[in-house]
Amino acid sequence: MSTSLVASGSRPQPLSLPALVDALSLRDLTDPAQGPHALQLLVTDAAAALGELWDADVRLLRSRPVVAVEDNYDRLGYEPGAVSRDVRYTRYVSDTTMLRSHTSAGVPPALRTLSAGPAPSRDVLLVLPGICHRRDSIDRLHTGTPHQLDVWLLRRGGRRLDHDDLHLLVTTLVHAVLPGTHWRWTATSHPYTIGGREVEAIHGGQPVEIAECGPAAPEVLAAAGLSPSEWSGLALGMGLDRVLMLRKGIPDIRLLRSADPRVAAQLLDLAPYQPVSDLPPARRDISVAVAAGSDAELLGDRVREALGPDADLVEEVAVLSTTPYADLPAAARERLAIRPDQENVLLRLVLRPVDRTLTSEEANTLRDRVAAALST
Missing domain, CATH: 3.30.70.380 (Ferrodoxin-fold anticodon-binding domain)
Structure with missing residues (x-):
C-alpha cells in the first residue's frame, strides 16, 4: 500500500467498474486521435512558441489517465498528509493507482526517461496535455474532468534557469494562447516548485487564474535521477478549458463537449464564439x-x-x-x-x-x- 494512504488513515475507495469504464471512455479533447478540437490548437501554439524561444528539443508526451499514486503525489513532493490525497478528492483505482488529478503526474516518468537517456545537447521542453479527473463543484467554470497542459523546461549545465526565465516563459505562453491579454502573478507555493507563482489573466478588468508555475524543486529532479547540481528547470501547469473559454468568449464549460452541430462546429478553431441560444434555466x-x-x-x-x-x-x-x-x-x-x-x-x-x-x-x-x- 502507498505510504500516503496509510498516513491519511484511510484506504482508498476504488471506483466501481462502471464508473471507471465511463471515465476511461470520456473523450480527451486534447488528443487529435480522438477527433479535432480547438484545445489542440492551444497546445500546438504553446509548444511552438516556447520551443522556438529556447531552441529546445520539444517532446510532446501523451499517456493514459490511470497513473501511479507515487507519480501523481509522492514524486512531486506532496506530503503524506496532503488534503488533496484524501479519498474525497482523489479518484483511486486501487491502493497504488488512480485517475490522474493533474497532468503533472506524467512529469516524473518523463524525467526518469530523460535521466536514463543520452545527455541532451540543448534544452528539453516537456509538453504534457491531457484530461484529468477530480472531485469538483458544479458551475459554469468548473468540471470534474478538466483538461490541462504541463510545460517543463529542463537544462543541463550552462546558466541555470531562474525567475527571469520563468517570467519570459509566462509572457511567451500567454501571448501564444491569449494574444493581447494582460496578466499578473502572485507568490504561492507548490510541492514541486520553489518560489512558486500563480498566474492570472486580466479579463473584463477581473483576474482569472489560468496557471501555476515556478522553478522546478531540486528534490523532484533528484528523485528522477537528475542531479540538481547539473540540472535546472521551470515548471508550469495551465488549465486549458478556462484558457479556451477566455480566448473564444465561451460562457459555459459544458459547451466544450456539446454535440449540438451549431456549437461543435465552432470548437474547431480559435475564432470568437457566437452564441446559438440563451435557454431559460x-x-x-x-x-x-x-x-x-x-x-x-x-x-x-x-x-x-x-x-x-x-x-x-x-x-x-x-x-x-x-x-x-x-x-x-x-x-x-x-x-x-x-x-x-x-x-x-x-x-x-x-x-x-x-x-x-x-x-x-x-x-x-x-x-x-x-x-x-x-x-x-
Whole structure:
C-alpha cells in the first residue's frame, strides 16, 4: 500500500467498474486521435512558441489517465498528509493507482526517461496535455474532468534557469494562447516548485487564474535521477478549458463537449464564439441531510455520480445554507430523519441543457434523483 494512504488513515475507495469504464471512455479533447478540437490548437501554439524561444528539443508526451499514486503525489513532493490525497478528492483505482488529478503526474516518468537517456545537447521542453479527473463543484467554470497542459523546461549545465526565465516563459505562453491579454502573478507555493507563482489573466478588468508555475524543486529532479547540481528547470501547469473559454468568449464549460452541430462546429478553431441560444434555466431547491463537513466539491461529485450521463444537464449546484443538527428544531430533525453526525444542507439545482429547454416533469425527475442520492 502507498505510504500516503496509510498516513491519511484511510484506504482508498476504488471506483466501481462502471464508473471507471465511463471515465476511461470520456473523450480527451486534447488528443487529435480522438477527433479535432480547438484545445489542440492551444497546445500546438504553446509548444511552438516556447520551443522556438529556447531552441529546445520539444517532446510532446501523451499517456493514459490511470497513473501511479507515487507519480501523481509522492514524486512531486506532496506530503503524506496532503488534503488533496484524501479519498474525497482523489479518484483511486486501487491502493497504488488512480485517475490522474493533474497532468503533472506524467512529469516524473518523463524525467526518469530523460535521466536514463543520452545527455541532451540543448534544452528539453516537456509538453504534457491531457484530461484529468477530480472531485469538483458544479458551475459554469468548473468540471470534474478538466483538461490541462504541463510545460517543463529542463537544462543541463550552462546558466541555470531562474525567475527571469520563468517570467519570459509566462509572457511567451500567454501571448501564444491569449494574444493581447494582460496578466499578473502572485507568490504561492507548490510541492514541486520553489518560489512558486500563480498566474492570472486580466479579463473584463477581473483576474482569472489560468496557471501555476515556478522553478522546478531540486528534490523532484533528484528523485528522477537528475542531479540538481547539473540540472535546472521551470515548471508550469495551465488549465486549458478556462484558457479556451477566455480566448473564444465561451460562457459555459459544458459547451466544450456539446454535440449540438451549431456549437461543435465552432470548437474547431480559435475564432470568437457566437452564441446559438440563451435557454431559460429550471431551478429546484433540495433540503437534505448529509454528512457533516460535506463541501460543494464533494456534493457536486455525488450529483455527477447520481445523474451519470444526465449530469451535463446541470449548470450549477449551489449551497444556499448549512444548518448543524444541534441548531435544527425537533420537527425538522424528524422530517429529515437526520442523525447527530449530519447537517441539513439547502441546495439549489440549476438545470439548463445547452441545446433545449427541460420540461417541468424532467426537471422534477432530476431533482428527485439528486435528492435520493444525497440522502443515502
